[in-house]
Structures are given as C-alpha cells and as structure tokens.
Amino acid sequence: MGTLREIQLRLNSIKNIGKITKSMKMIASTKVNKAQRSMESARIYGSSSSGIYQNTKTVPLEGETGLYIVSSSDRGLCGGIHSSVAKATRRIIAENAPGPVVVLGDKSKSQMVRSNRGDIELSFSQIGKDIPSFAEACTAADTILTSGVKFDNATIVFNQFRSAIAYEAGPIHNYSTEALKSSEGFTAYEVDEGVLENYNEFLxxxxxxxxxxxxxxxxxxxxxxxxxxxxxxAGEMVDRLTITYNRTRQAAITSELIDIITGASAL
Incomplete structure (x- = not known):
C-alpha cells in the first residue's frame, strides 16, 4: 500500500484518463453514424456492381496468380480490429497459393511484416483519418495496376460490419477478365472487349x-x-482507489490520535 500522496497522484491520473477516454468515446459515437451512412451506400454499389461474378458463377482459372490486399488504417485504440484482418489474410493465404500482398494502412502492415515480409509489394499510409473517398480508392487501384505487380485475381480482406458491437474479417474477390469471359453464365451478357476490360478495372x-x-x-x-x-x-479503478485512500487516511488519523492520547496519558 502506497502513501497518501502516491495514492492521490494515481487517483488524479486515472480520473484524467477517464475524462480523455470519455471524450474520445463521444467523438467516436459522432463519427459512427456518419461512417455507417457512407458504408450503406458503398455496400449497395459494391454488391450490385460485383453481382456479375455471382450471376456468371466466375471462378479463378487454373494457374492464375492471386493478389492479397489487406484493408485497414493507420489509427489505433480500437481493440483487435487490425489484428483480425491480418489473421484472416494469413489464413486465406495458407488455404490458397501464396502471392503478392498489398497493405492499405500502417497498422496491419506492421503485423503482416512479421509473417509475410517477402510477399509485401506495396503499402499505403495516411488512411483512416476520415471517411475514405472513391477518389482515394481509384488512386490506390491505379497505383496497384501500374506498379508492375503481376497478378490475375485479387482478394481484398477487410472488416465486414455486422452490428454496432460486432464485425468479422472477410474477403471480396475480384477476378480476371479471362476468368469472367470463361465463366459458364457469361454468354448471357453482350459486352464488348474494351468495355469489359474497363468495367473489370472499375470493379x-x-x-x-x-x-x-x-x-x-x-x-x-x-x-x-x-x-x-x-x-x-477507469471509473472502477477510481472507486477502488478512493476506498483505499479513505482507509489509509483513516488509519493515519487513528495512528496520530493514538500517539496524542498516549502522550497525554503519560503526562
């Protein structure tokens, strides 16, 4: 048990930390609603545009090279959300053939370096400060396509939003133009060669x-x-330390009273 001064300093420190975390919670609560609105529209456009893969039953062709894109951010203080993406990516790579890796965000990069240092071809930073825009995604996609990284199919691993308190890391698949043209349901579509190539890049x-x-x-x-x-x-720790402080203070006062009474009795 520390002295009263030490307990008081620790108590004040935890109170200040509690004020900071409470403010950060309020800020995050404000950002969640805005982020969810953007997510809903992006999810609708993404699932609709990628529906051609499901409708044509597209699968990768034999011998094609797969690219793995890890989607995270640069920010921390959010639990194990970045480690879940890294773990899911390592699991998907183990289940399939190894291939080049592109990391979006510094947090997952530091984790992927430990296990797949030699596979990382590109990494992007300055992600997660605000809601991502389509222009930023286009810039990342154009950089990947023009960087010289050789791949046919792409698997994008990201945290899928389930509810306000739950998320799950999962993949989105992007197939090559040759795999799309070779799929059994592609004959139902009448698409020109150049249009299909551009559409696949847009996807x-x-x-x-x-x-x-x-x-x-x-x-x-x-x-x-x-x-x-x-x-x-922090609130629970403040309550425990307050009880400890009061008991220590009471013990010190009792000890001083005993000394005073003992001295008075001796006189």
Missing part, C-alpha cells in the same frame, strides 16, 4: 472503396466500444 476500384468504407465504419464502432470499456474500467 477493382469499387471493391477497394467498399472495403475501405466498411472497414472504417467497423473501426469507428470498435473504437467507441473500446473507449466505453476504458471509461468504465
């Missing part, structure tokens, strides 16, 4: 945008939950 950028926006909504929700738990823990 690639749109899927990156979808993953970034939905991952951002999951991150804000997880951050709010993390700050709420931190505020609750």
């Amino acid at each position: 690639f950028a749109n899927n990156i945008y979808w993953s970034l926006v939905e991952g951002h909504a999951s991150e804000m929700s997880a951050k709010r939950t993390a700050m709420e738990n931190a505020t609750k823990n």
Whole structure:
C-alpha cells in the first residue's frame, strides 16, 4: 500500500484518463453514424456492381496468380480490429497459393511484416483519418495496376460490419477478365472487349472503396466500444482507489490520535 500522496497522484491520473477516454468515446459515437451512412451506400454499389461474378458463377482459372490486399488504417485504440484482418489474410493465404500482398494502412502492415515480409509489394499510409473517398480508392487501384505487380485475381480482406458491437474479417474477390469471359453464365451478357476490360478495372476500384468504407465504419464502432470499456474500467479503478485512500487516511488519523492520547496519558 502506497502513501497518501502516491495514492492521490494515481487517483488524479486515472480520473484524467477517464475524462480523455470519455471524450474520445463521444467523438467516436459522432463519427459512427456518419461512417455507417457512407458504408450503406458503398455496400449497395459494391454488391450490385460485383453481382456479375455471382450471376456468371466466375471462378479463378487454373494457374492464375492471386493478389492479397489487406484493408485497414493507420489509427489505433480500437481493440483487435487490425489484428483480425491480418489473421484472416494469413489464413486465406495458407488455404490458397501464396502471392503478392498489398497493405492499405500502417497498422496491419506492421503485423503482416512479421509473417509475410517477402510477399509485401506495396503499402499505403495516411488512411483512416476520415471517411475514405472513391477518389482515394481509384488512386490506390491505379497505383496497384501500374506498379508492375503481376497478378490475375485479387482478394481484398477487410472488416465486414455486422452490428454496432460486432464485425468479422472477410474477403471480396475480384477476378480476371479471362476468368469472367470463361465463366459458364457469361454468354448471357453482350459486352464488348474494351468495355469489359474497363468495367473489370472499375470493379477493382469499387471493391477497394467498399472495403475501405466498411472497414472504417467497423473501426469507428470498435473504437467507441473500446473507449466505453476504458471509461468504465477507469471509473472502477477510481472507486477502488478512493476506498483505499479513505482507509489509509483513516488509519493515519487513528495512528496520530493514538500517539496524542498516549502522550497525554503519560503526562
């Protein structure tokens, strides 16, 4: 048990931390609603545009190279949301053939470097400060396509928003133009060669945008939950330290009274 001064300093420190986490929770709560609205529109456009893969039953062709894109951000203080994406990516790579890796965000990059350092071809930073835009996704997609990274299919791993308190890491698949043309249901579509190539590039950028926006909504929700738990823990620690401080103070006062009474009795 520390002295009264030490307990008082620790008590004040935890109170200040509780005020900070409470403010961060309020900020995250404000951002969650805005992020969810952007996520809903991105999810609708993403699932609709990628519906051609499901309608044509597209599958990768044999011998094609797969690219793995890890979608996260640069921000922390949001629980294990970044580690869940890294773990899901490592699991998907283990289940399939190894391939080049592109990381969106510094948090997942530091985790992927530990296990797949030699596979990382590109990484992007300055992600997660605000709601991602389609222009940013197009820039990332264009950089990947023009960087010289050789791949045919792309698997984008991101945090899928389930509810205000739940998320799950999962993939979005982007197939090559040859795989799309070879699919059994493609004959139902009448698409020119150049249009199909451009449309597939648009799907690639749109899927990156979808993953970034939905991952951002999951991150804000997880951050709010993390700050709420931190505020609750700080409050519990303040209550325990207050009891300890009062007991220590009472013991010190009692000891001083005993000394005074003993001295008075001796006189």
